[in-house]
Amino acid sequence: MSNKELHRLPVIQAxxxxxxxxxxxxxxxxxxxRQVQRLMNRYRESGAVGLTNARRxxxxxxxxxxxxxxxxxxLLxxxxxxxxxxxxxxxxQERHGIAVSVETLRCWMIADGLWIPHARRQPRIYQPRQRRDCLGELIQIDGSHHDWFEGRAPKCCLLVYIDDAxxxxxxxRFCQSESAFDYMMATRNYIDKHGKPVAFYSDKHAVFRVSQAETRRTGMTQFGRALHDLNIDLICA
Known part of the structure; x- marks a missing residue:
């Protein structure tokens, strides 16, 4: 019997x-x-068992x-x-006309091994990348959008060039947006001051990496072609 049913027993007896x-x-x-009367009738017929849920x-x-x-x-x-x-x-629902709730299907898929909840998944292990040995060999580049002037000027993007070693x-370089033109200007200023690096290390922004999956292997962005002409490698993280 549940706690609720145990609490009912002495009251019905009284x-x-x-x-x-x-x-x-x-x-x-x-x-x-009326519900109390039903419980009394069930208690008289079956005793304490009559107070339990019949469908349990x-x-x-x-x-x-x-x-x-x-x-x-x-089907899954x-x-x-x-x-x-x-x-x-x-x-x-779309292809087979079968309606079932998401949570019900989630429980079935977990029990059958077709779906692993995110909390139970093993975290991905990434091989740490060792830093380069020489100054200027690999330069990390990225853009950061922020209210750099604390309301005294419009928000802008700061292009950052960091030595990996x-x-x-x-x-x-401050600019309005993270565009290919601004990266080219910043790169030109960097090369004039520090010389050519072996490679630039960037994220997968559209300035550095072709967005279309079908042409990603062979296609190059404007910034990528400019670096190729300068014999500078571009590594997208």
Whole structure:
């Protein structure tokens, strides 16, 4: 019996023994008098067992049929390997006319090994990159958008050139946006002052890397072509 049912037992016994009025019992148990009368009748027929939930341990009334459960898992294994629960629900509804909640499908996929929750996934292990040995050999470049002038001028972008070997700031340039033209101007100023590096190390911004996946291997951006002409490698993190 649950704690709630154990709490009901002495109250119902007191009503049956006429030590407590049915109205007062209903108030204590937060029930109606009719519900208290039903509990009294069940107690007289079956004793304390009559106060327990009769449906405990039985399948729920909204439980999905086992055959449909197996059909859904079979469709997921054959057609949607690697799909997350949300996308899988959309495909089941769109292509097969099967409606199921995301959370229900998530529980099924976890139990069947088709989906691993993010909390249980092993963290990715990245091989640490060793710093270069010489000053000016590899230069890290990036842009940072910020209110650099604290409201005294419009927000802008700061282009930063950092030496990989020493972590020293080599060159800075304020500009309106992180564009290819501004990177070219900043790079020209850097080369005039420090000479050519072996390579630049950047993120995957559209200035450095072609956005279209089909031409990413062979295509080059304007900034990439300029570095290629200068015989400077570009490494995208």
């Amino acid at each position: 009503v049956i023994e006429k030590r407590l009025r049915r109205r007062d019992a209903a108030s204590q148990l937060d029930l109606t008098e 341990g039985q399948p729920g009334t909204h439980r999905i049929d086992d055959a449909l459960h197996c059909q859904i898992l079979t 294994r054959e057609n949607y390997v690697g799909f997350g629960p949300t996308l899988a629900v959309e495909k089941l 020493t972590g020293r700031l080599m060159h800075l």
